[in-house]
Amino acid sequence: MTDNRNKRASGGQPPRARVALDPARIAAYDVLTAVRAKDSYANLVLPGLLRERNITGRDAAFATELTSGTLRRQGTYDAIIAVAAGRPLAKIDAAVLDALRLGAHQVLSTRVAPHAAVTSTVDLVRAKVGHGPAGFSNAVMRRISEQDLAGWVRRVAPDPVTDPVGFASIAQAHPRWIVSALTEALGSTGELDALLAADNEPPKVTLVARPGLCAVESLEGTPLPISPYAVELAGGDPGAIKAVRDGRAGVQDAGSQLVAIALARAPVAGRDDRWLDLCAGPGGKAALLAALAAESGARVLAAELQPHRAALVQSGVRAAVAGIAGVIVADGTRPAWPAGSFDRVLVDAPCSGLGALRRRPESRWRRVPADIESLLPLQRALLDAALDSVRVGGVVGYATCSPVVSETAGVVGGVLAGRSDVRLEAAEPLLPWVTNAASAALPGAVQLWPHRHGTDAMFFALLRKI
Numbered sequence: 001m002t003d004n005r006n007k008r009a010s011g012g013q014p015p016r017a018r019v020a021l022d023p024a025r026i027a028a029y030d031v032l033t034a035v036r037a038k039d040s041y042a043n044l045v046l047p048g049l050l051r052e053r054n055i056t057g058r059d060a061a062f063a064t065e066l067t068s069g070t071l072r073r074q075g076t077y078d079a080i081i082a083v084a085a086g087r088p089l090a091k092i093d094a095a096v097l098d099a100l101r102l103g104a105h106q107v108l109s110t111r112v113a114p115h116a117a118v119t120s121t122v123d124l125v126r127a128k129v130g131h132g133p134a135g136f137s138n139a140v141m142r143r144i145s146e147q148d149l150a151g152w153v154r155r156v157a158p159d160p161v162t163d164p165v166g167f168a169s170i171a172q173a174h175p176r177w178i179v180s181a182l183t184e185a186l187g188s189t190g191e192l193d194a195l196l197a198a199d200n201e202p203p204k205v206t207l208v209a210r211p212g213l214c215a216v217e218s219l220e221g222t223p224l225p226i227s228p229y230a231v232e233l234a235g236g237d238p239g240a241i242k243a244v245r246d247g248r249a250g251v252q253d254a255g256s257q258l259v260a261i262a263l264a265r266a267p268v269a270g271r272d273d274r275w276l277d278l279c280a281g282p283g284g285k286a287a288l289l290a291a292l293a294a295e296s297g298a299r300v301l302a303a304e305l306q307p308h309r310a311a312l313v314q315s316g317v318r319a320a321v322a323g324i325a326g327v328i329v330a331d332g333t334r335p336a337w338p339a340g341s342f343d344r345v346l347v348d349a350p351c352s353g354l355g356a357l358r359r360r361p362e363s364r365w366r367r368v369p370a371d372i373e374s375l376l377p378l379q380r381a382l383l384d385a386a387l388d389s390v391r392v393g394g395v396v397g398y399a400t401c402s403p404v405v406s407e408t409a410g411v412v413g414g415v416l417a418g419r420s421d422v423r424l425e426a427a428e429p430l431l432p433w434v435t436n437a438a439s440a441a442l443p444g445a446v447q448l449w450p451h452r453h454g455t456d457a458m459f460f461a462l463l464r465k466i
Contacts, residue, residue: 281309
């Protein structure tokens, strides 16, 4: 990124280097403000803002890096800013804090020259907030630029020996409670640092070539061995790809693809033509399931509670009509069909989403432990309803985009303990090419990880009605 400088001298003094307010920084700042003030999602706000302001190419890439990187490492930067400012964050104006976070990211985690990061942050505060806070921002940014990121972490983080969770929380920018939850989910593998580091890496865009509708070879990008239908997009807008526009391909994490593949590969004796996606929105798994179902003469009923999400499902499955029995608005906890109606059922349960922290950089700072507790009754009710909906001999796949034990092994174990008509079956053999995917919390279940598999941290358990 090349910064424009105002090099005019005034009053006979030597010219002071000055970074003009460039569109990329302004866009990133405005997204940070929307995330903080309106609980917006960066991945939804930023693309529209870039289009609206005609920010493209390197400037768009820079704005994306500034936005996502700042949000991912916000906890680390906040600890540093508090020390550099000599005051609690609550004593710093929120609009100024947004700019300081953006500036700290540039100084500590990008190739932007420190003087350019300092000056551009001060100019941003002056333009967006006012002249008064600009001097304060200048002082804070200059202090931040005195040390590199590693030096600051050593200064502000707890001792790694006496408080390893607290150190990891600051060093890797994850709330302490999430670090503890991920440690429990990993088990005694010693991979915590690798996982947290992977959460802080921006993910590549992964496409799915829906079988029978699109060949992997026809999509621009690199095929991924983790899924037979996955292609890593080299760059650009996925919406510019005709197969994506037509619904024959889509944007879908490879871990999400594996959930649908595993359910479709599970052995089922006898009739096998009625499949159900119990929580189908926004439709990625339903579309892949429908394509897989069509290959064997089966059809998928997609159910979704929220009408606007059901509309997304309808759009997503438009090319896989041969494998779709219908898309309906229905409460999955109160089945609108007779018991035992289906041969295969997918429960992609609403969850904390802590397995997709790479994709949703602000979510780690919004979630609290109570969010998970509030979801557990719904997750158990949905799994129970799915088991009621499947016939004897049929299978249910329970999936979450979260590795948290209470949402995964806890839900499955609790439901199994209350029923005598269900057994847990090994899911790993359904994906024999995927290695090191055993769940540490529930033997037989699959747990994917960003640092091991390059996917979101998807969980999948297979249950059979007996």
